[in-house]
Amino acid sequence: MKFKSLFSFFIAVIFPYFLFAGVAGSISGTLTDVKTGEKLPGGVITIAQLRLSTTTDADGKFSFTSLPSKGRYVVEARYSGYKTQVKTVDLAAGADLNFALERSIVEIREVVITGTPITSSNKSNSTSASSVSREELLTSSTNLIDALARQVPGMSQITTGGAISKPVIRGLSYNRVVTLSNGVKQQGQQWGDEHGIELDQNQADRVEVLRGAASLLYGSDAIGGVINVLDPLVPSPGKIKGEFLSSYATNNGLTNTSLMLSGNSNGFVWRGRGSYQNAGDFKTPAGYYINSGFNNTSLSGMLGLNKEWGYSHLNFSYFKNNIGFNDAEPGDQLYTDIAGGRKLDFPRQDIRHYKLALNNNFIIGNNTLKLDLGYQKNQRRELESADPALFFDLNTFSADAKYYLGEANGWQPIIGLSASNESSKNKGYEYLIPEYDQTSVGAFVYVKKSWDKNTFNAGIRFDHINNDGKQFFVEGEEKFPGFKNRFSNVSGALGFTHLFSEGVTFKANAGSAFRAPNPAELGSNGAHEGTIRYEIGNPNLKPERSYQADATLDFDGKVISGSIGVSQNYINNYIYASAVPGQQITETDEDGNTKNFDVYRYGQVNANLYGVEGSLNLHPAEFLHFDNTFSYTHAQNKTFDRPLALIPAGTIRNTLRFEPKVNGLNSFFVSVGVDNFFSQNRVDPTFETTAGGYTLLNAGIGAGFKMGKQAFKLAVSGNNLTNRRYYDALNRLRPGRLALTNPTFGVYNPGRNVTFSLFVPLNIN
Template sequence: MKRVHLLLFIALYLFFPVLSFATEVAQFRGKVIDADMKSPLPGATIYITDLKAITSTNEQGEFILKNVPAKGKFLLEVRFVGYKTYSVLVDLGSQHNLVIPLSASVIESAEVVITGTPFSSNNKTNSLSVVTVGKTKLAQSGGTNLIDAIAKIPGVSQVSTGGAISKPIIRGLGYNRVLTMVDGAREEAQQWGDEHGIQVDQFSAARIEILKGPASLLYGSDALGGVINVIDDLVPAPGVYNGAFSSTYSTNNGLSASSLMLQGNDDGFVYRGRASYKNAYGFGYKNTTVPNSGFNELDFNGMLGLNKSWGYSHLSFSRFHTNIGLVENGPNADGNFVNEDGDVIPQSEAKERAVGLPFQNLTHYRAALNSNFILGKGQLKTVFAFQSNIRKEFEESAQEPGLNLNLKSYTYDVKYNFPNLGEWQPAVGVQGMYQNNVNSGEEFLIPDYNSNNIGAFVYLKRNFTKGAINAGVRYDYKKMNGKDLSFNGEQIFNGFNNEFSNMSGSLGFAFEVAKNLVLKGNAGSGFRAPNIAELGANGRHEGTFRYEIGNSNLKQETSLQFDLGLEYTAEQVTFGLNAYANRIFNYIYPGNFNNETMPFDNEDGSVETLPVYRYVQTNADLFGGEASVDFHIVKSLHFENSFSYTKGVNRANDEALPFIPAASISNEIRFEPNVKGLADTYFKVGVTNTFKQARFDSFETQTNGYTLLDAGFGTSFNTDKGKLNVWVTGQNLLNKEYYNHLSRYKPVGIYNPGRNVTFGISVPFL
């Protein structure tokens, strides 16, 4: 498999010079005007995402996109503050001096451009249920990590372990059913673990696309539930160099987070560098601080590449490193945390920033080569990536790890978008991954293993004047080999060789049934092969308060999901309504059956009894929906509301599925006054009502409902280098004690974080 990767690299880059000289260089010109006044709009931003091309308009509203192909159709996007985002498919070979009229609107981002599909498209021609979150909202959310920052999106929730670890859940599905994409490559960081978060620098995300529902057609196994697509910034226009420094401080756990970024474009040679650091002590609620729940994180990432008329090629690389404290026990009957001697741990000790035993030490290396070559009017998109995830857990000693896992992943993704055949857009793709995992510690949870999978798909889309239809089929094959292991005369793991294969398909449409009213529908099948923990786990899972036992006889999961959505966007009101029904065959989940327990000998001679969780299968149904209504009665006042609901049913006994988030309603009033000398000023107050989760599996418990009050304000100062942003975000301002149903600390009586106020600043320079 490694040899195959090497040959692909060599073949591609032997052909690279041919592509470079074969493509004719051109410039694309245009003008952006006010649709009503016909006056020019200086400072509007123009993007062609498929070319990584960006520029802005001058004082006359004119723009020039340099080093672009002389022909070919691409989606062009225009954004300007106070105007509706505009997107249009342009033909670089036939359309010249394009005039783009922008309509004034209080809803600037009503037209969302989606890039996580074979063809970049706007929301009117995309059948999938997709939500995008921009950099500004991510920063102003007050989230302690990237998933925490998007957890209030309707249909999205998180499995949390304190402030450091969050795992995405989309419509009741998570873990290896939700795929995270970073730098165009799938994230591979032992996602099977409850306390295994994503390994991504929170500051590096310029935008996040959330694809809800099965995306197996485009992404393969592990996208059965959806996709979190983390997208970095486009580089500046040619000849532009800039940088930014961002910093936040949160009062609940003393989280200080800072990031420094530099980037530039020297006539198509593009580059970016970023360094980020985060440090926090234990989070708290009311007058309690949870000992050893703090963390620290140090990240470095960068990018070097070329943006030319033949397309682009970017090499990105990163090193993510974090230490995360693990909480072994909850509070006693009096609500106090005590040490091994039974003494109450004082607040001063609980707020120490040094991480104590036990703790995780994680290092994740990633290198990805992301390219798009323009071949005539077609496009060849490739992503080759290597990742090394080193996960260590220290329990008795800070020098010798108990659990020590080293996962190496090699992934490739090659797609070819054919030249448009009239209104038809065909695409084909091949994707694959080779993995090898090695245990190097003295404790074991999963066996050594290697896996190899490959998938191929055919996708077809047809655009109409008022919509589009799309269809596709895919075949996947995966082989996983678990290694036999005996340790100190004890059989820990039995070897296995499993193979999985599946055909997937998808059919969808999007149609503007009336002015500003778009109807969407999609029927898709999904596929997921069991992960290594489900197949082969046998050991204590630190941080989850349980002993896990896998089952090598598990079958693959398959699903069939139907989505139907309605979106309306007008001048002063928008609403969205989405409903879905998802049937999953051979649904895999862990359970503590018959109150089974396992005694565990600690090194101090004590015996700890842990509940045993075994992986089993059933057929399952998940159904629910999301709704959102935003009122903009006057330009400066926004009233935003959303609702989400998911119900999971175990078809074997008609009982609830485990780990299903509770229904919730969010309401937010946002006031955006015009203040002389300032820009983007806002004040917001939000209330989130989470309902009681009365449907739960036999080993879970009911979770009461709760109401949280949030608020915030912010503004921007215009400088010669750009906008200087400042903001303050308050969460759980009434300091409510509550449990989220998906909190990993709920079983031991640890509440979710209490009141938290985050102060933030972003300063441009250069």
Template structure:
């Protein structure tokens, strides 16, 4: 209760900050064509560190109000058909500036990265970062937010049908990949196989993906990378608008809709969103998988102030989903049977009413993000309170078997000192207090209390043609697991573990020649074992195994070398990335010597389950990503990406489990100019996933496969924005295939077959 009171005091303090820092200030500018000098109307101008945005008028002019009278900020300008540009601007010197944009078929060659202390363009950032915008997310027709980014090179997903996807970056997933929502790390029992990202996919304006160890800036659980889900920037002052988006998919009948309204009244900003998704069981060929449907309801709101002293935004959200769990695969004839042995017809399997077993998840989040301009620098804070309630229903829809309640209090405070644009020093402190309580009559993990804290220092040195960065961090984590006895039998034995580590990072980014950039980074990562790895003892619905934890596990540490080369010319872009990641005390679950355990079911029967134990070894991950895009004709794009990772157990040189297969993606995209329309496109894509013949002893080989995708879309300009319409198809040949990371593969359940999705997005007001 004291923590709640403290959080409320902080919230009130932030929202009553005096506006003495600066008088009302304006920043004006103009956006023009670099060749013709003609003004560009409708260009979008961003200042990410102030969460401010505006657009140019018919004369190409823009104005920011309620901005600081002094300070250096990165200003980003985007306009369709032109190369995105960014420039650091000193507001105390430049009250008006002109951005001259170069015409280009490659609009996003320069990407602004916000997941660093100071927003920066990708050319001066040593980390391997990819950004995916809202349009790409929508056109992917993903059934969830991780599914929507799964074709980014180096990104894969551990799937449980269409409802649940867990991100994997360069072969590392679970608690090695940190998801950031509303500026705060998501804490939602993410150690579990069937625990996906619990965030409204409609809320993402774009997603930044940091590949490789990001422990320096984000601490434990960022050893493999970060998925940073970024909400919309606030609208310009005096603006009030909205949007309605809806789509429908044929494979599982997915209907997904979202309504958003937002405004800015003299610096008082606000946003509200409600979203709903509903799907029945997914299909492949002529089979529908019973009880694999889901439904999801999301509510979120944001209230805040954008003033001359900076900004403070309070975000509140509730994520609710019900997901059907599949217990058994098809029989020898490929049919799905009910409890009495009768064949379940496709029509019965397509009911939107979930049967047993299923899980219900509620995730509540309250977060306040602020950037206060203080002493010439920037004080950025994120304080968050999260409550995750996870229930699994097996025998009754009223009484859950497993019932976990997780409370997490997180804080992230960073101060970036005043800089001249050359040196950018930052110091920070981050931490979390967490409690977990079992309220059901089944148990998988113990009750526990966990506390961790991390402090870091980061320094970036900018040069004319590049930048150097370095940092050091210290982390400490304590976790106490509680005893649990049931009917005189000890289910969990109490333990107390402490973990600490020093992490570091050193990187560079350098422009070798015009349009040719080289970047490299060496960084160490750190991850403390999660609660399941330390204390699990049981089986829960949606998995096909029994897990036993090991409270003697050591922390994981890593050392990764990353090297990247990027070439961005007028008609060709090329990207190459190679990495080597050595992980010490790598933790993974294994089924050794075909060990099994009897498990008493609720109906009185006994199942024999494979027993998995958590063990450790030193591991090596080697791999890389490559991309090459040809734009020989302005309206024609030919995009190609390749990703590969090879992971081995250094104890015996054997393969590690759950490693994605190599993949090659090709997409031909035609963007015709049609009078009265904009952003029109026709695309055809081919995804080639290679055979995965490196697998652990308890896994099986997975054959390669080829999938055909296609899409068409356009935009119609209206008074208050654009109406976007798109039609996309995935796996159009209805290919039968298994993805190596599908959790349904061991049960003989194929991945989803053909899907056609129709979507429309309409501006409001």
């Protein structure tokens, strides 16, 4: 597919057609207290499907203009101290939309989920999903995945120091979890153990975490779940909104600064953000871990139109990340008593990610066409000196189209098409994976039916993927033999939701999903310095096939709320790299130095994963909250009758939060938290060691206030306040994780850390 031609055709032919098309519609209404009728000024009203947001005026009134004249849209109303309310509006009816909110100890009980095929309230959505707000993301974390893992039950992270976190959902990670940003799947060499997500942790206004297979909508790689990163919505016409935030962390001296501005001038919308992070060596209870600092720079922006025909937004971003690595071998020095400053020594990573996304939502009569076009360039340099040893240059073009037919008698059908093309080149002097081209195409049909207090959804999808690995010789010797693989698959899914009452909802899902083996699994043949192992691929791998089911019960009362869910996932041909005991390969670098690497080969087994996750939140008084989450995953290698590797330990998190009213302050809080991680004794005995349990003490304090008309928020948060010495089960640097030859080699997780943060919202008429 000629993706460049598709971009050009859209810009030159299709886009101008919509520029002046359509008849404008509008929504107006008021926001009031349901009991007293009091007007509520400063409330936030959003239409996520059109990426619009506005606030109520002094009389509690709001309005949206230049909207489509037809269509059904989900509108959300939020106000501090009140229960969030979600309504669906039919623009063709033209009636006012009034919200009467109920005072509530917990403000957000119902949220809009956009990462599923049809945008809807979480109560009518069968997918097990969590929504993490902007405020919850601004915690004492070092990256976006780190922040999510602290908030979402069923989610954890594989870490390599403070800079690198890989998402894990219900025990599945790597290419089994899709990360979306601006409607486009993030493509950045997810196959690597020490390859993180190249996203600015400050950019998200909200993040949705969808647990369970989502291959129906997103194709291969969504076998475990989806992380949907949502940028701030467009402000109402005539306004400029933004934010400034800054923080400092004591453990590694991390400084984080970000500035964002966004505006709307009669439908011409724009946004710009710049962020910078810089950190030195992180400190464990045993000392500072040598050369573990990092720094990253992020620049992003958006230009677009919001008109009666829908919207078209051009998003662009640049993310540069430099990460230090410790080149120690087992027995070498790992720690120092004094931090090594912020200068990074060799070896280190230099990662650059460029992204261009054109997001469109066109109203065509009673139907809607959503079209997302993307281009990404991911450059990963692994440097042992000034010149990169490994240098992967990946270019990805993608197109995703969904055609939403107008709702009729409660039926909402969708037809979807997607395609992508990846091309990876090797530009270093060392080689780990072959150069390759990958092309994928997919199509799906989905339908959702709503009646009474029930919703039912079903869908089917077809995918075809071509992998073409290039043959390559080094000094006359064949390094990569090359491969050509063709994978086709049909996936299906069913979902059901029943609302027993306003506060009790049952959800269930069942279906099949798949994942095609990636080029690294098919063709690796080289020493991977970041993982300290020699990796050998298998060109005969088959696609993973998943059969999964889950069920969740959500309950929501004035004093108690929460959820409990169970999941089962049987995966045929599960792919992972396992060690070959006693087998090593010796490599010689350009300076004549030699190093031994344990050999890891990619193979396949049948695997069974089941688990439980949930939350229990108690609110005995308006000022007192006791929030608890728990998750556990049991994973078995059925082929060899032993535990599956790289599975998180069971976790219980407890947080007690006080929110008393203090004159002159807004949203004042004091919190104390205890995170309990159980021991992980279920490990693959061929190359994993067990990890002991541990408990961490956390605390925080913060408040908002005003100086004149300008609002400010200050917060102080602390993690691992007792400076506990521990190894997390998914810490890649813990003993036995990297090197079989010396299982005593290991690095503790970070010790005590206190973060000071400032947040300044900006509102300009």
